[in-house]
Amino acid sequence: MILSRRPDIERFLARPDPAMRCAVIYGRDIGVVRERAAALAAKVVERPDDPFDVALLTDGDLDGDAGRLENELASQSLMGGRRLVRLKLASEKASLDKLAAEALKAHAEGAYNPDAFFLVEAGALGRDSTLRKVAEKAAACAVIPCYEDEPGDMARLVREALGAEGVGLNADALALFVARLPKDRGVARREIERLVLYLGPGSGVTAGPKDLEDFLGVEPEASLADAASDAFGGRIAEAQAALRRAAAEGESGPAAVRALGQHLQRLRRTQTLVRNGAGAAEAAKASGVFWKNEREFLRQLRAWNLEVLDAVQPEVLAADRACKTAGSPDRLIAERLALTIAARARRMGL
Known part of the structure; x- marks a missing residue:
């Protein structure tokens, strides 16, 4: 199941389909990939940082032990119930791509622990990626490509984040701030947090372009x-x-x-x-x-x-x-x- 529309993605992240055993979240914007993966992990298990319920793997773990991924997917939760196997792929090695694809295919078909959820986070998987091809064909796998935010998406993100802290920007200041934001979602969120501190959390301020002059003037870039x-x-x-x-x-x-x-x-x-x-x-x-x-x-x-x-x-x-x-x-x-x-x-x- 490929989810590319924002409303479909948000619905799935809020309430994952129980029939899904795997998810592959990938894209150039690593900030968005991490954010969505964290949201999904929190829905799969109650404590995403609990080593008894979660196995966190990286490229290095698989490089040194090709059977590690299979073992983790077959293992039961030490506390009983749902288990999360989370793989973070940072490299573009064809061997690791193939290894993850084979494990995902087998798990989606029921070869391992049925109570385990396999979550893969990756960079920009090309059309020739075996992992991407296998994931898109697997009925029990959700595939979420993450593209760079459009200005409208960033504006919505800024409005919601500032509104939650009791501050805001008028239309001109919002357009100005969004235009200056980096495209990476994670870096953009840090800039929004910095703006909240500058305006004063809970102050009720609605800033205009001139109010941002000093803030933008000390931008690192x-x-x-x-x-x-x-x-x-x-x-x-x-x-x-x-x-x-x-x-x-x-x-x-x-x-x-x-x-x-x-x-x-x-x-x-x-x-x-x-x-x-x-x-x-x-x-x-x-x-x-x-x-x-x-x-x-x-x-x-x-x-x-x-x-x-x-x-x-x-x-x-x-x-x-x-x-x-x-x-x-x-x-x-x-x-x-x-x-x-x-x-x-x-x-x-x-």
Whole structure:
């Protein structure tokens, strides 16, 4: 059973189908994977951290003992009743993928302890993953792919989390905050918690964009945002200085490339809204542009049309892949990308 729609996923996590013996939760957003796996584990057993009811396995456990998974699935709960076998796959080893797939198939068909629930957490399983293929075909297995949150999903998450703490954001501040949030659900939740502390839990405050100025101004990635704006604004020396400042603050090359990509996407979204009839300032606000940066952003918008942005997109993607290659000089790759973009902006008159 593949669950891809949010309402179906939430219903299953709230009340798992008793006929399901297994679940595979996977995706690029590890934060969402962990969150959903934790929610399901809490429904399967009363105490998800109790070693008498739960077996927690990782790649390393299976690497050293191929029969460990089978033994855990066949074992009975020491306290009687339901047992949870939770496997966290962090690597992409084909051998481990196959081992997990074989165990899942056998367990779904009733080969092991019928009172055991097999929960697998994994990263982005491709279509060639044996585990994914087996899980999707097994009648007694729920498969939950986790995609990166859309802005609407993040906005809902922020509203609910802030509301539970007695604080809130108005529409403009919410759009601004969501636009600045990282895509990883786990990291985003930590940022929301930080915002709650900033606003004051239970204070009843409903903040606007200006109320967030100091909060956003001390973002760890502020230097990267400056570097991206400087690069797209044609300020070569400033972009280089901001990147080096970010490196001194501990920011990595992939994070710098991501900031450049986010700025590109913000320009692209704004241009798309303008082409569909929106005013430039209105479109910039809808794209999450901070009010203090609006004037500079609109200046850039006049030069960076959709065609030019589409031409730069492959360069950003190539730099992102290069940065993630083991042993690569990621910070130099990010700096070269920023300087290339800045030089292009200069040629366009910025």
